[in-house]
Amino acid sequence: MPLTWLILLILAIAFAGYVLGRRRALNSAGGDRRVLHSLPSYYGAIVAMWAVVPAAGVLIIWLLVQPYIVNSSVLSTLPDTMVAEGSSFSLVMSDVRRVADGLDVAVSTGAMSREAAASLSTEDTDVRETLGDMGVALGSAVSAEVLGAAQAYRAMNATGALMMAVVVLLITLGGAGFALSRSHAEFRARNAVERGVLALLIAAASLAVLTTIGIVFALLFNTIEFFKLYPAADFFFGTNWAPSFSGRGGASDLGILPLLWGTFYISLIALLVAVPIGLFAAIYLSEYASPRLRSIAKPLIEILAGIPTIVYGLFALLTVGPLLVTMFGKDTLGWMSGGTAVMTAGLVMGIMLIPFVSSLSDDIINAVPQAMRDGSYGLGATQSETIRHVILPAALPGIVGAILLAASRAIGETMIVVLGAGAAARLSLNPFEAMTTITAKIVSQLTGDADFASPEALVAFALGMTLFVLTLGLNVFALYIVRKYREQYD
């Protein structure tokens, strides 16, 4: 646990720095805190900040960079022949790492001394057997090169860790010392801490943005990889979805259109359920309900949003599906053959979306100024006339924004579709047939033993990218509309 100790040590230095910085500033003011530019705690905080922040930064960067450097320098010690007979660098390196891990285990259990592990050679011992005795199983006999590389790997990691500890501690002490040297009465510690807080906030904001960019790039590279293996035109315009799993032979048809259609069809039904119910509920709650009823009913509706989607999926599978079959199935109308259908998933998803529409619309309707209502009532309009002619038009852009947000939620929904809509990719207009969506197919393409280099697995990234672009577009559009609405009453 040297890293834990290192972190604890840094924190201890920071704490000591806090106390010292505070005291030094107070001393420089002759013990009178009114002479200080800032409160004494600011002087302490700035020393602690200087101790922790640069050291933590270096620590994180070191932890990220060291494995790369060690890997590449160990690889360069390996003769090229090793790689030629093996399959790739990464396979050889994983062998090396495994042997190194084995040696680590051996040392930590005490079965082998540190020196013995370093001087171990394939000439006088069978490494595989020795490590096997200690509970570390290796796939094949260890060659001299791999053992040597593993020993070098261990040695480099050990020196790396030691160097890291020393450097980081020096930086901690240096930072604390530098800040400490500046902490006297005239130093504007308060402003410095303020800048530090600002930097922290900026870092948090940029981390969120960078993560999004990272996700996009992860999707993008795999998508490009997919389009190298599978023609883009066939993907975007193919009307057949029939992946053949690798090993069984035969080419796959990976057309997105049946999935896109399923996604849109199910989302459409979900919105047809959610928008009227949600909107009417919002109108009732904001315009007609008494404050007491509203304070009870609104949280109750919002509970719907808190139910995990897998529970909705179960509800679709076990309750709504069979119910629809008894209504529209073979015994009555004969429209529906099984419980899983577009209608099942759409209805349940619609129920899930009600709180999105109602809660947002309710807020937006409430944001319409009372003066609008007064103006309308003052002209002799009834309550429903006021709602239809004044409040809804005024709130419309916001309501459209709410609906678009609900739509992007519907497009991205997975579990309800997996359980409620079936798995057949189909281009059909009958809402009582089983269909499937993009998200459900991403799940089925990546679960199981898919080879990640095959188009059948990589298509999941192309599907994900398409979905991402679709929902991003919808979200941007929704935000644009909501923002436009907000400017209206200024």
Place this chain on the structure above:
Amino acid sequence: MNDMRILERDVDTKEVKIAARDVQVYYGTNHAIKDVSVDIEDKTVTAFIGPSGCGKSTFLRCINRMNDTIDVCRVTGDIRIDNQDIYDPRVDPVQLRAKVGMVFQKPNPFPKSIYDNVAYGPRIHGLARNKADLDDIVEKSLRRGAIWDEVKDRLNAPGTGLSGGQQQRLCIARAVATEPEVLLMDEPCSALDPIATAQIEELIDELRQSYSVVIVTHSMQQAARVSQKTAFFHLGNLVEYGETGTIFTNPVDPRTESYITGRIG
């Protein structure tokens, strides 16, 4: 108050339009209006003055039953317009409000075009037989609101895009479009600059030809300038009611005198 016109204004006696007797208003347990009885005349501007919270706006809102939209509000007593009890259960408050127009403190045009703002009332009450009829009503109302010349070329522009004074005149035009008999104005100029205020005051004087106008105002100068009759409210009581000139020059009640000379309020 030292406006000389006060003494020379015309104060012919006219028929009573609104007659209130022993009106009490409660907000929950708060007794906001106590025993108010007043006769408001037709084709007259009546001003309600008094310090904040004295109940003048509350009483104004009783005249078109706008207080019905507030849950905790309870009104008792007798208010008659043209000798018809407006709190009679047979009276539909919605119909009443078409007859008693109201203009609010803050200009509140709907987020619609200027045309649709004015056409709102006539459309709801079915006052126009056809499009040409409606166009007529809109033009007539905008002319009455003294804003026609400023907006006639942009009737389809949003009403919210006008300046504050124009918006308020648009709201007045909107209120007169339903052909009310009484026009209630709740501090119509308090959100406006002096120039816009002067325009509205001039308009109020013109509206007097056709309507009974009741205006709540915080500005005693405004009350003196625009009204023929003035009622002074204090702590929920109607302290004094009479001809504007008399109220401002020769008040009977010592509280009225204190208020208009600036000692209370």
